[in-house]
Amino acid sequence: MSAAFDLVIRNARVATAADCFESDIGIRDGVIQQLGLQLAKGDREIDAAGRVVTPGGVDAHCHLDQPMAPPVRMADDFETGTRAAACGGTTTVIPFAAQVKGQSLRAAVDDYHARARGKSHLDHAFHLIVSDPTPDVLERELPALIREGYTSFKIYMTYDDLKLNDGQILDVLEVARRHDAMAMIHAENADCIAWLTRRLEAAGRTAPRFHAHARPMLVEREATHRAIALAELIDVPILVVHVSGREAVEQIRWARSQGLKVFAETCPQYLFLTAEDLGIDDSYKGARCVCSPPPRDKQNQDVIWDGLNDGLFTVFSSDHAPFRFDAPEGKKPGGEEVAFRHIPNGIPGIETRLPLLYSEGVLAGRMTLNRFVELTSTGPAKAYGLHPRKGTIAVGSDADLVVWDEREFVLSNDMLHHAVDYTPYAGQTLRAWPGLTIARGEVVWDGRDFHPRAGRGRLLRCDAPSLLPRR
Numbered sequence: 001m002s003a004a005f006d007l008v009i010r011n012a013r014v015a016t017a018a019d020c021f022e023s024d025i026g027i028r029d030g031v032i033q034q035l036g037l038q039l040a041k042g043d044r045e046i047d048a049a050g051r052v053v054t055p056g057g058v059d060a061h062c063h064l065d066q067p068m069a070p071p072v073r074m075a076d077d078f079e080t081g082t083r084a085a086a087c088g089g090t091t092t093v094i095p096f097a098a099q100v101k102g103q104s105l106r107a108a109v110d111d112y113h114a115r116a117r118g119k120s121h122l123d124h125a126f127h128l129i130v131s132d133p134t135p136d137v138l139e140r141e142l143p144a145l146i147r148e149g150y151t152s153f154k155i156y157m158t159y160d161d162l163k164l165n166d167g168q169i170l171d172v173l174e175v176a177r178r179h180d181a182m183a184m185i186h187a188e189n190a191d192c193i194a195w196l197t198r199r200l201e202a203a204g205r206t207a208p209r210f211h212a213h214a215r216p217m218l219v220e221r222e223a224t225h226r227a228i229a230l231a232e233l234i235d236v237p238i239l240v241v242h243v244s245g246r247e248a249v250e251q252i253r254w255a256r257s258q259g260l261k262v263f264a265e266t267c268p269q270y271l272f273l274t275a276e277d278l279g280i281d282d283s284y285k286g287a288r289c290v291c292s293p294p295p296r297d298k299q300n301q302d303v304i305w306d307g308l309n310d311g312l313f314t315v316f317s318s319d320h321a322p323f324r325f326d327a328p329e330g331k332k333p334g335g336e337e338v339a340f341r342h343i344p345n346g347i348p349g350i351e352t353r354l355p356l357l358y359s360e361g362v363l364a365g366r367m368t369l370n371r372f373v374e375l376t377s378t379g380p381a382k383a384y385g386l387h388p389r390k391g392t393i394a395v396g397s398d399a400d401l402v403v404w405d406e407r408e409f410v411l412s413n414d415m416l417h418h419a420v421d422y423t424p425y426a427g428q429t430l431r432a433w434p435g436l437t438i439a440r441g442e443v444v445w446d447g448r449d450f451h452p453r454a455g456r457g458r459l460l461r462c463d464a465p466s467l468l469p470r471r
Contacts, residue, residue: 008042030440056091056400060380061317078119084418088351089434091400120457128153149461187223206339208286209279221247237261244293265315321346385462405435
């Protein structure tokens with residue numbers, strides 16, 4: 001006679017976005033079948049011993065194997081990136097299928113399927129990046145892809161190879177409104193950045209630390225204000241990604257006070273790094289922390305913490321953009337130390353996202369356990385049409401779970417599983433790390449070893465995001 005379950009997690013302190021309760025978790029065929037005390041026997045049993053068990057993390061903003069202009073290349077592909085994610089407690093990732101100007105959107109999606117095929121250890125969905133909204137993209141390709149389950153896309157207001165002008169943004173937002181998709185916006189004023197960059201270069205100020213000088217908070221504030229105005233004109237919700245500064249936060253608070261549907265995301269670099277991490281002198285080591293928007297000052301971190309706790313932010317993502325520091329395909333393009341404008345933008349963080357927030361949020365008393373789950377799992381699953389299959393611990397949901405070990409240690413890069421030669425968070429004292437990561441009922445990380453199964457991850461079809469109004 002077969003056991004009632006494939007796997008039972010015993011004596012769990014289950015935490016969801018709404019509740020905390022003691023329970024066993026019965027799993028069959030990768031799905032949670034039953035919650036309760038003293039469940040029937042499973043073929044395999046794991047004793048959580050009263051430890052906290054949360055839903056697997058949903059990292060809704062990460063970049064894996066995204067095409068770059070040579071010689072630059074991202075360090076993590078779908079194999080190494082999802083390996084690192086799993087070891088850090090994330091069980092679902094949503095990277096980007098990026099359209100290149102002159103390329104069809106469909107071709108970008110096909111290319112990304114090829115990059116992921118047979119490599120991903122975890123379930124994944126794709127956002128789209130719309131960089132060339134031709135009439136064919138707007139009228140045919142984008143609506144068709146939304147119907148097929150690619151229900152979110154990103155719009156850039158900066159970077160020459162990606163940015164759209166205001167009229168193009170309005171065109172794309174109108175498609176989002178008509179077809180129930182979530183538009184994500186990278187809000188920085190490109191013209192201001194270009195003007196400041198030219199002035200800095202003319203003065204010989206090209207070290208990595210001047211990246212932050214070229215992107216002060218006001219360029220994020222202005223672009224956030226403009227993004228909100230464009231969305232208001234179309235009457236469509238938007239989600240402003242990687243919000244870094246108090247001035248952008250103030251714009252979003254104002255929009256919310258007017259009843260506008262403006263959602264927001266932030267990332268670990270705006271809680272745990274500052275502008276000083278880009279350098280206090282002209283050393284090139286600051287290139288490791290070059291990202292956009294850049295980290296701000298120490299006081300600004302408190303503004304981001306407040307926004308995480310009071311509901312301003314819906315999503316906490318890694319914005320993992322992995323480039324090796326000491327490599328010709330990474331932060332030293334062609335093997336050279338280059339001016340800040342040529343340093344590849346982005347930092348690694350797919351594995352450290354959850355432990356950082358659990359340690360310094362939950363265990364430091366700055367955030368409730370329920371809010372941690374909301375920001376790192378339930379919120380992103382709802383924002384991008386994956387809830388309740390992902391993002392919660394409930395009967396019928398996928399058995400994506402993290403059993404937490406609470407212990408103190410100092411983080412170093414050699415503990416991590418990405419393909420990057422550094423972590424910007426090295427030297428920080430953490431208080432927790434996943435003791436077990438379970439993806440659709442399978443243990444993929446046991447606290448010491450990763451259990452690979454490249455290609456086990458499924459491509460997820462996303463529904464209309466549940467944050468959108470029903471028309």
